[in-house]
């Protein structure tokens with residue numbers, strides 16, 4: 001759409017474009033440093049993918065770990081990254097991140113509404129890599145009372161419906177365990193009953209849940225802190241063009257419901273539009289498994305269409321093209337919705353539980369299902385011959401289905417009927433029948449399950465070493481497995497029909513390739529010089545992990561930390577508390 005000339009101008013010190021963690025971290029910090037901040041958000045509600053996320057942040061040496069006596073020198077996480085990233089390791093950015101992260105956490109927990117819960121028992125993804133940790137390097141946003149946002153709660157993006165129960169987000173860890181055990185343990189049944197009743201009361205009184213958890217709590221706490229500090233958050237206001245004075249970026253034109261508005265920002269502009277998960281052109285260029293872009297089904301927010309990258313390029317910025325993977329890959333299933341569209345459901349939890357396998361159309365496993373979503377997806381892409389669709393099936397028996405659920409098909413007592421009727425969930429009384437309804441080779445599947453069941457009973461995955469890393473075991477279910485006499489917390493036999501399957505395709509949690517930046521989050525030009533007045537945050541910034549995925553939380557941790565760093569740089573103030 002051609003630009004009409006802006007009818008009005010606004011002035012601020014920092015203009016933040018995009019309202020996920022990358023943008024809001026910078027906005028809150030800058031406001032506390034005395035800057036006048038405007039946040040422009042394209043969608044009718046703020047929060048982006050962050051509001052749908054698990055809210056976990058990889059933040060080594062954080063104060064909550066230190067308080068639990070998990071103390072490590074900076075060289076430990078630094079060397080873990082060095083080993084994981086290999087030749088793509090950028091020491092300047094890694095050090096900037098690891099130095100600033102503990103201060104960032106301290107700032108937010110002391111001076112804002114954001115509180116954290118620890119990840120002291122959460123291991124890094126790759127326990128066999130030197131300097132991997134078995135816990136203490138991550139944090140999650142603590143639950144947040146949505147009523148603290150007052151009227152502005154209406155502008156907060158709710159969690160992705162398919163990942164909730166009647167719109168209620170379920171916190172990872174102890175709360176999720178209660179939900180999975182609700183039909184088995186009286187204490188869990190009681191916990192879940194109270195939680196559900198409180199949620200229904202909220203629905204009656206406020207038409208949404210008010211006990212916010214995970215990424216929704218992160219955005220709620222950040223936005224409450226931003227509003228309290230005087231930040232203007234303007235929804236329905238996409239940035240369409242950057243304003244420049246010579247080389248310097250001086251603001252942007254927003255298309256607001258009242259028409260175009262010019263925002264002049266003395267201290268600069270931070271682009272935090274969430275990368276390019278829904279930009280088919282850039283996906284086709286950077287994701288080899290998606291030749292037209294459409295073959296990649298990201299679970300990220302639909303408004304993330306690569307605007308920040310294009311705006312950055314218009315001012316001389318460059319998008320990294322040499323990452324190991326340009327996206328944070330994940331197996332995604334397509335959930336039919338009543339309006340004919342499909343929700344993109346990322347499979348983050350159930351793959352590691354005992355009693356599930358993943359197979360391709362030949363009926364054979366291709367990976368350790370309990371590895372990270374990124375690693376499983378990379379293995380699937382690698383196992384898929386050129387020209388064939390990247391797809392696999394999660395397979396489980398009836399006991400597993402009712403205990404853990406499969407993706408958007410929820411465990412007992414939720415009914416399976418709707419998910420069977422809309423074709424999301426496939427069911428067969430025998431493995432052969434299931435294979436036929438999915439289009440999987442029946443003999444291949446039967447042979448795979450027979451071999452898998454033998455290995456599961458012995459507790460050892462001879463093919464893919466499932467259950468052998470601390471991360472695998474943490475994602476598994478040791479108490480449940482032990483109760484059935486299975487020694488591997490990630491392996492159980494698939495025995496009693498009916499059997500179930502859900503198809504997964506290539507997808508992601510977001511993108512990694514972004515604008516090249518320096519350790520201050522300043523966008524760099526073609527010769528590596530910072531472009532004055534231009535910063536990138538969140539997934540608009542080329543990932544410091546260079547397309548590797550060493551641990552959960554490696555997008556939100558750096559997003560929060562580099563937002564904090566960028567705000568200090570824009571304010572011309574060194575880090576301090």
Ligand SMILES: Cc1cc2nc3c(=O)[nH]c(=O)nc-3n(C[C@H](O)[C@H](O)[C@H](O)COP(=O)(O)OP(=O)(O)OC[C@H]3O[C@@H](n4cnc5c(N)ncnc54)[C@H](O)[C@@H]3O)c2cc1C
Pocket residue numbers: 017018019020021022023040041042043046047048049050051052053054055056057058215237238239240272273274275299300301303304305307308346508509510511537538539540552553554555556557559
């Ligand atoms: C289900 C799920 C779980 C996840 N869990 C985790 C986790 O636990 N830990 C982790 O590290 N990562 C997790 N991720 C990934 C993580 O959520 C994202 O990488 C992260 O939220 C990206 O943050 P961001 O600030 O870059 O973008 P977003 O949070 O997506 O925000 C970008 C915002 O910019 C807006 N925007 C776009 N274009 C414009 C424009 N032109 N003008 C104005 N605004 C614009 C968008 O509408 C959007 O609101 C998860 C992802 C999913 C889908």
